[in-house]
Amino acid sequence: MKYFHLIWAALFRRKTRTILTLVSIAAAFLLFGMLNGVRTSFANAGKSAAGAERLQTGSKLSFIQPLPSALEAKIAAVPGVKGVAYANWFGGAYQDPHNQIFTFAVSPNYIDMYPEIVISPEERKAFDSTRTGVLVGDVLAKKYHWKVGDKIPLMSNIFPNRDGSKNWTFDISGIMHAKDPSHGEFLQGGILMHWKYFDESNPYNRGQVGWYVSHVADPAQADSVAKAIDALSANSDHETKTQTEQAAMASWIKQMANVGLIVFSIMGAVFFTLLFLTGNTMAQAVRERTSELGVLKTIGFSSVSVLMIVLAESVLLVLIGGVLGLGLAAVLGPIVSAGSGGVINMPPVDTGSWLLGVALMVAIGLLVGALPALRAMHLNIVDALAGR
Amino acid sequence: MNKLKSFLRGLAMCLIVAIGVAAWIVLSWWALLALAVLFALWMLLLRSGRQASSVTRVGVSTLPQRLGASSVVVIGIAGVVAVLVSLLAMGVGYQQTLSMSGSADTAIVLRGGSDSEVSSVLDNASTTVIAQAPGIARDAAGKPIASPELVVAANLPLNDGSGDEGSVQLRGVGDEAWALRPEAKIVAGRKFKPGLRELVVGKGAQRQFVGLTPGHEIKLGNQTWTVVGVFESGTAMDSELWGDANVVADTYRRGSSRTSVFVRLISAAAFDKFKAALAADPRLQVDTSTTLDYFRKQSENVTKAITIIGIVVGVIMAIGAVFGALNTMFATVATRAREIATLRAIGFRGLPVVVAVMLETMLLALLGGVIGGALAWLVFNGYSASTLAQGTVGTLSFKLAVTPALLWTGLKWALAIGFVGGLFPAVRAARLPVSTALREL
Numbered sequence: 033m034k035y036f037h038l039i040w041a042a043l044f045r046r047k048t049r050t051i052l053t054l055v056s057i058a059a060a061f062l063l064f065g066m067l068n069g070v071r072t073s074f075a076n077a078g079k080s081a082a083g084a085e086r087l088q089t090g091s092k093l094s095f096i097q098p099l100p101s102a103l104e105a106k107i108a109a110v111p112g113v114k115g116v117a118y119a120n121w122f123g124g125a126y127q128d129p130h131n132q133i134f135t136f137a138v139s140p141n142y143i144d145m146y147p148e149i150v151i152s153p154e155e156r157k158a159f160d161s162t163r164t165g166v167l168v169g170d171v172l173a174k175k176y177h178w179k180v181g182d183k184i185p186l187m188s189n190i191f192p193n194r195d196g197s198k199n200w201t202f203d204i205s206g207i208m209h210a211k212d213p214s215h216g217e218f219l220q221g222g223i224l225m226h227w228k229y230f231d232e233s234n235p236y237n238r239g240q241v242g243w244y245v246s247h248v249a250d251p252a253q254a255d256s257v258a259k260a261i262d263a264l265s266a267n268s269d270h271e272t273k274t275q276t277e278q279a280a281m282a283s284w285i286k287q288m289a290n291v292g293l294i295v296f297s298i299m300g301a302v303f304f305t306l307l308f309l310t311g312n313t314m315a316q317a318v319r320e321r322t323s324e325l326g327v328l329k330t331i332g333f334s335s336v337s338v339l340m341i342v343l344a345e346s347v348l349l350v351l352i353g354g355v356l357g358l359g360l361a362a363v364l365g366p367i368v369s370a371g372s373g374g375v376i377n378m379p380p381v382d383t384g385s386w387l388l389g390v391a392l393m394v395a396i397g398l399l400v401g402a403l404p405a406l407r408a409m410h411l412n413i414v415d416a417l418a419g420r
Numbered sequence: 421m422n423k424l425k426s427f428l429r430g431l432a433m434c435l436i437v438a439i440g441v442a443a444w445i446v447l448s449w450w451a452l453l454a455l456a457v458l459f460a461l462w463m464l465l466l467r468s469g470r471q472a473s474s475v476t477r478v479g480v481s482t483l484p485q486r487l488g489a490s491s492v493v494v495i496g497i498a499g500v501v502a503v504l505v506s507l508l509a510m511g512v513g514y515q516q517t518l519s520m521s522g523s524a525d526t527a528i529v530l531r532g533g534s535d536s537e538v539s540s541v542l543d544n545a546s547t548t549v550i551a552q553a554p555g556i557a558r559d560a561a562g563k564p565i566a567s568p569e570l571v572v573a574a575n576l577p578l579n580d581g582s583g584d585e586g587s588v589q590l591r592g593v594g595d596e597a598w599a600l601r602p603e604a605k606i607v608a609g610r611k612f613k614p615g616l617r618e619l620v621v622g623k624g625a626q627r628q629f630v631g632l633t634p635g636h637e638i639k640l641g642n643q644t645w646t647v648v649g650v651f652e653s654g655t656a657m658d659s660e661l662w663g664d665a666n667v668v669a670d671t672y673r674r675g676s677s678r679t680s681v682f683v684r685l686i687s688a689a690a691f692d693k694f695k696a697a698l699a700a701d702p703r704l705q706v707d708t709s710t711t712l713d714y715f716r717k718q719s720e721n722v723t724k725a726i727t728i729i730g731i732v733v734g735v736i737m738a739i740g741a742v743f744g745a746l747n748t749m750f751a752t753v754a755t756r757a758r759e760i761a762t763l764r765a766i767g768f769r770g771l772p773v774v775v776a777v778m779l780e781t782m783l784l785a786l787l788g789g790v791i792g793g794a795l796a797w798l799v800f801n802g803y804s805a806s807t808l809a810q811g812t813v814g815t816l817s818f819k820l821a822v823t824p825a826l827l828w829t830g831l832k833w834a835l836a837i838g839f840v841g842g843l844f845p846a847v848r849a850a851r852l853p854v855s856t857a858l859r860e861l
């Protein structure tokens with residue numbers, strides 16, 4: 033530490049070069065901060081504690097195949113199940129058939145399965161007592177400037193209303209918020225309506241249910257409970273497949289895209305490039321200073337100290353640039369999210385990303401510093417001073 | 421006064437850069453070719469051009485001495501181009517797969533208001549009426565080439581060793597499906613027999629799921645189906661399983677309803693007549709589009725999203741690469757300061773020096789662009805990827821397509837990076853005070 037001013041002076045010996053290199057490093061880590069956020073938010077989707085406690089039961093045949101509503105009582109009777117709710121896919125769209133909104137027709141207790149979503153008690157009461165009432169996510173409400181009490185027209189791209197048209201009108205009874213505002217929830221961008229109203233108003237559904245959500249008492253028992261639920265309808269014409277919400281989400285994301293691989297490939301290319309760039313800067317810096325390093329050695333710095341000074345310089349270089357880049361990612365993320373009004377949701381740079389980022393910075397710094405540092409360590413004083 | 425001057429100069433430089441890059445992006449290849457020819461003529465014929473070319477030759481011939489530093493420019497730009505081209509290739513591949521799935525002389529009929537097959541329902545009466553509409557081509561036996569189809573999803577174990585299940589689109593097709601899609605060819609086994617629980621599987625689906633080889637049995641719910649053949653069409657259909665529509669409807673308890681009707685038209689021109697006839701029929705409330713339009717619309721959003729991601733990542737990487745190039749070229753100019761000052765002292769003007777440094781950078785950038793493009797092409801052209809496609813209920817497998825147009829885009833980006841990275845050092849070289857530069861060790 034006592035050599036810090038020496039290292040700092042060496043680092044900014046050539047200001048232009050150092051600043052240019054810093055910007056390159058910052059760009060690389062800006063990218064890292066953004067992509068790693070995306071990767072972890074995909075990897076952690078559904079991994080909340082509540083997600084492990086919820087089981088989803090759908091048709092084994094395919095996710096679009098409905099199940100009989102009679103299953104509800106049977107699932108509720110399975111030991112280990114604390115509560116059962118059910119839902120149907122409504123296929124809602126607002127204003128334009130292509131402007132789709134996640135809309136579910138749900139049982140009255142559905143929202144109780146999601147403790148991570150909060151609604152004020154009055155609004156909840158209003159929803160329960162309004163046949164055509166809906167709960168709207170706060171992100172969605174903000175996007176379309178909806179407020180409680182508004183009447184909203186929705187189209188369903190699947191289900192016609194009783195009058196044969198696919199236009200439905202709902203009353204907004206309440207707004208759904210996330211309990212933990214820093215962690216966005218899926219339902220914040222969706223709409224929940226009453227299953228009963230949905231079922232009575234369209235001629236096609238006839239008491240069928242899209243999927244069941246059950247709450248297990250003990251997450252450790254989730255697997256055995258899931259098997260017990262599936263056993264209820266084994267060998268019937270509506271066999272089911274039950275898995276934890278966490279597993280279901282993971283399987284969807286896996287089919288969506290191999291986000292991990294894409295991010296890994298991009299970052300691989302970026303860091304490989306960065307290695308060359310920073311390595312070149314460090315090599316130049318040491319080559320230029322050969323005689324100075326010779327002087328250092330002459331006045332008594334040990335070879336190891338010289339090695340350490342050069343290594344520290346290169347680690348410091350990458351650290352400064354990297355922290356700048358990650359900081360920029362942390363600042364830009366929320367700005368982009370806010371500016372887009374919830375259309376793009378840039379995940380914030382979390383502690384995990386910072387730790388991984390700093391570890392990478394140190395590793396890259398050591399790696400690119402190694403060769404020049406070794407060269408500096410092995411310098412022969414006489415040769416160095418003579419400029420050979 | 422001096423400060424103001426240098427500020428104005430900086431402003432002018434930034435303007436030049438902005439205009440240069442903007443022009444570069446807008447210009448088409450023939451305009452660029454014309455520009456290149458003009459430039460070459462200038463270098464060959466005019467005095468200042470000849471000066472520039474000789475300075476450039478000296479610079480380029482000393483490149484091997486600065487191998488390490490120069491490789492930073494090349495590798496940095498190669499990285500940008502490789503990532504950019506690969507990401508864009510994903511979007512292009514997706515779009516190609518879907519747009520090849522459609523043609524102007526086949527049409528798809530869905531229930532009104534449905535934007536994809538899965539969300540559409542047509543009852544038996546409607547499908548019968550649709551098949552009788554004017555404008556539909558007829559087969560040798562005089563039957564209209566129309567195929568009422570039922571699209572559903574099936575869960576099958578994924579072929580990645582995890583034991584997880586994925587969703588695949590199962591299409592129940594009518595007798596005319598093969599006449600409708602002549603591009604779908606059986607490559608192994610045989611076609612399914614109507615009325616039996618038999619399936620033919622697409623090449624893409626076969627790659628993605630376990631047990632889809634002819635002779636194998638698979639479970640759909642509690643029913644056993646036999647895979648009897650494999651087909652290949654080079655389209656989005658390759659990610660599907662096909663069976664007899666009646667049997668599929670039976671398994672999925674859909675009765676006689678279907679999701680869509682595909683028809684082959686007499687010609688592309690017959691579409692308007694066909695569409696008008698369906699729209700005028702009071703018994704029907706349907707949306708009609710050519711399959712070309714339908715599949716293009718399906719690919720629109722995904723392609724746009726991938727392109728935006730590609731460009732954002734590309735721009736950030738390009739910024740990094742620009743600064744890397746600046747760094748290298750400033751160092752190059754510094755090491756050659758004496759040489760450049762000598763040239764200036766014996767009467768070379770500033771312009772040839774600027775041009776020489778710029779050309780050197782652009783040359784390195786070009787090399788980087790070629791390497792990056794080649795890398796993307798070697799590794800990712802034809803690389804299989806899959807995603808849950810919009811408007812379907814199954815995974816769609818597609819191949820990344822590194823097209824010449826994409827490689828050209830990559831090269832353009834490389835040269836733009838080289839342009840920006842070379843301009844500032846070039847101007848510094850030209851403005852180097854001769855006397856101090858000559859004294860410099």
